[in-house]
Amino acid sequence: MLEGHDQAPVLVTGATSQIGRRVLGRLSALDVSVAALSRRLPAEAEDENPQLIVGDLTQPALDIGQEFPSLVHIAGIWLLPPHISNLHRNGLRRLVCFSSTAIYNKLDSINASERDVARRMIAAEKSIAEQCDSMGIQWTILRPTLIYGLGLDRNVSRAAHFIRKMRVYPLATGATGLRQPVHADDLAAAAIAALQSDRAVGRSYDVGGGERLAYREMIGRIFDTLNLPRRFVPVPGLEFAVAAAGFCLRKPEVTGDVVRRMRLDLICDNDVAEADLDFQPRAFLSGGLDDLPR
Numbered sequence: 001m002l003e004g005h006d007q008a009p010v011l012v013t014g015a016t017s018q019i020g021r022r023v024l025g026r027l028s029a030l031d032v033s034v035a036a037l038s039r040r041l042p043a044e045a046e047d048e049n050p051q052l053i054v055g056d057l058t059q060p061a062l063d064i065g066q067e068f069p070s071l072v073h074i075a076g077i078w079l080l081p082p083h084i085s086n087l088h089r090n091g092l093r094r095l096v097c098f099s100s101t102a103i104y105n106k107l108d109s110i111n112a113s114e115r116d117v118a119r120r121m122i123a124a125e126k127s128i129a130e131q132c133d134s135m136g137i138q139w140t141i142l143r144p145t146l147i148y149g150l151g152l153d154r155n156v157s158r159a160a161h162f163i164r165k166m167r168v169y170p171l172a173t174g175a176t177g178l179r180q181p182v183h184a185d186d187l188a189a190a191a192i193a194a195l196q197s198d199r200a201v202g203r204s205y206d207v208g209g210g211e212r213l214a215y216r217e218m219i220g221r222i223f224d225t226l227n228l229p230r231r232f233v234p235v236p237g238l239e240f241a242v243a244a245a246g247f248c249l250r251k252p253e254v255t256g257d258v259v260r261r262m263r264l265d266l267i268c269d270n271d272v273a274e275a276d277l278d279f280q281p282r283a284f285l286s287g288g289l290d291d292l293p294r
Helices: 018-029 043-047 081-089 112-135 156-166 184-195 215-225 238-248 256-263 271-277
Strands: 010-013 034-038 051-054 070-073 094-098 138-144 169-171 203-207 232-234
Touching: 010 018, 018 034, 018 184, 070 184, 081 112, 094 112, 094 184, 112 138, 138 184, 156 169, 156 215, 169 215, 184 203, 184 271, 203 271, 238 256
Parallel strands: 010 034, 010 070, 034 051, 070 094, 094 138, 138 203, 169 232
Antiparallel strands: none
16 A cells, blocks of 8 residues: 655656656655656646656766655656566566567558667567566556647647647548557546556556547547547648658658558557556546646
């Protein structure tokens, strides 16, 4: 069980991310002491008043200098394996970390960088499980679908920015793939539940949102929330135009596969997470404008 401020704090990495900010907020609301491992903290985190541990997970020798029995790792999962032994020496006994359902749909991407990310996540998951099992660290891995909620993501927020500016949205032909966007706050709740659940030990969970929507409908909801009429522009060959734009703008995350996936179902089954973690995700954009970037 999580304890109060008189106990050793829960260490959180990736505190500046959408999930990280909500984990800090939820732990603070539970009166649980928190430490954030980060090079900096967002201004919003001042209200949660976490202890700041200045550190960089990309560096091979990370000395956190005190004991942390519990860790919520939200930074890139591939950054964690090199530090598990050191964290164990500093008292780590319970770990919850975030991967992604991208391991399923990006492993066969035509984009080399996307394939590499998927392989790195898969390798990290395996290494974390093996190391933790050998050291007696209780672990849980959460794999979210498309994340949104605080305006910091590269999917829903990027679409909202585009719609605000252009008042239309380009769609690939046949863009009927299903999406299951999940709110960052629901993922924070799942992480904290996993920290306290014996049933979650040694388990991996796919976690998606409370609705499954066709890609076109997901974008349509963004129009609705912005109080704008739905205006779509079907663009044959859109994936080639986007790939060219990503190359010219030197944005490796903007690829033709981003468009091709409009035709694919990127969803998951929440049943196991519901049973073990009481995971009850909200409907998409149920928070209205608060769920979109300002």
